[in-house]
Amino acid sequence: RAKLCLCPAQLDVEEVVRDSAGRMVTWTGLGFARVRDGAGLTFRVDNVPYPMDYELLLRYEPESAEDWEAMVSVSSRVLPTSSRCGNLLPSEQMYREILPHSQRYVLLSQPFCFEPSTPYEVTMRLQRAGVTQRHPGAFILMDSLVLLPRVSELPGFHGAEAAARQEELERYQCLEVFRMAPPHPLAQACARLVCSISALMHGGALPCQCDPQGSRSSECQVQGGQCECKPHVIGRRCDHCAPGSYSFGPLGCSPCTCSPEGSVSQLCDKVSGQCRCQPGAVGRQCDR
Numbered sequence: 001r002a003k004l005c006l007c008p009a010q011l012d013v014e015e016v017v018r019d020s021a022g023r024m025v026t027w028t029g030l031g032f033a034r035v036r037d038g039a040g041l042t043f044r045v046d047n048v049p050y051p052m053d054y055e056l057l058l059r060y061e062p063e064s065a066e067d068w069e070a071m072v073s074v075s076s077r078v079l080p081t082s083s084r085c086g087n088l089l090p091s092e093q094m095y096r097e098i099l100p101h102s103q104r105y106v107l108l109s110q111p112f113c114f115e116p117s118t119p120y121e122v123t124m125r126l127q128r129a130g131v132t133q134r135h136p137g138a139f140i141l142m143d144s145l146v147l148l149p150r151v152s153e154l155p156g157f158h159g160a161e162a163a164a165r166q167e168e169l170e171r172y173q174c175l176e177v178f179r180m181a182p183p184h185p186l187a188q189a190c191a192r193l194v195c196s197i198s199a200l201m202h203g204g205a206l207p208c209q210c211d212p213q214g215s216r217s218s219e220c221q222v223q224g225g226q227c228e229c230k231p232h233v234i235g236r237r238c239d240h241c242a243p244g245s246y247s248f249g250p251l252g253c254s255p256c257t258c259s260p261e262g263s264v265s266q267l268c269d270k271v272s273g274q275c276r277c278q279p280g281a282v283g284r285q286c287d288r
Contacts, residue, residue, distance in 0.1 A: 032061065037127050039125075043145040048118070049116060050116070053111040056072075063138075067101050069097065069129040071094075073123050075123065076118055093112055155200060165196075210227035214239050214240070215233075216228040244268075246272070263276060263281070
């Protein structure tokens with residue numbers, strides 16, 4: 001999953017907090033970025049483990065029965081240095097994709113070659129499809145940019161000897177399961193194959209690195225590496241507060257509990273817990 005950074009036009013992008021109590025969580029990170037019609041997002045990619053082609057997938061949720069479109073470009077200020085990715089300048093790849101309102105993800109039309117130790121920016125402009133006028137009250141919820149490896153490029157996954165592995169990957173749809181958020185449980189055959197893919201890409205297994213303050217133990221899940229988090233703490237390593245909470249520490253995080261009448265949103269300052277108050281409202285929770 002790529003890192004999300006909001007574009008300078010902060011008024012056009014706002015983080016959305018969704019209450020997951022009693023309902024399925026449909027996002028994968030801190031929450032959705034709520035993007036206004038005609039605004040943009042930039043995803044920063046700086047943690048690629050292996051030089052190869054990756055499929056680019058956008059996860060999103062529409063707020064209305066309208067199709068959207070995304071104009072996407074990949075750029076880097078550093079030229080490719082590996083023999084695998086050196087044949088294409090990052091600025092040469094542009095995408096224009098429709099985001100149907102009936103779907104929750106779209107796979108971009110062509111893969112892109114990413115390599116380690118190279119920072120990339122995947123920038124996109126999002127707008128309603130088929131209309132010329134931008135609407136200030138129209139939004140789309142953007143979840144994440146996902147890089148799916150072209151597994152056939154890995155050692156042991158190409159050539160005649162790997163036909164059985166490829167057949168299993170396709171039969172059980174092992175890679176397709178990661179398109180949806182949250183992913184469905186993996187079949188046993190997929191778990192074995194995905195562990196092999198991960199070991200090849202990362203040169204072995206990865207350490208858990210669970211945060212000693214935010215996690216309940218130093219052990220993590222074998223698949224994916226998710227640590228067990230304390231209350232209101234999120235992240236694979238349990239290293240930051242969930243949206244709508246603050247004061248990361250040994251006991252976890254505390255809920256913001258912003259007043260629904262006196263505050264602008266349910267988000268608060270991550271350190272002090274101060275909510276953003278409506279005019280005339282005061283107090284940490286904007287409740288006076």
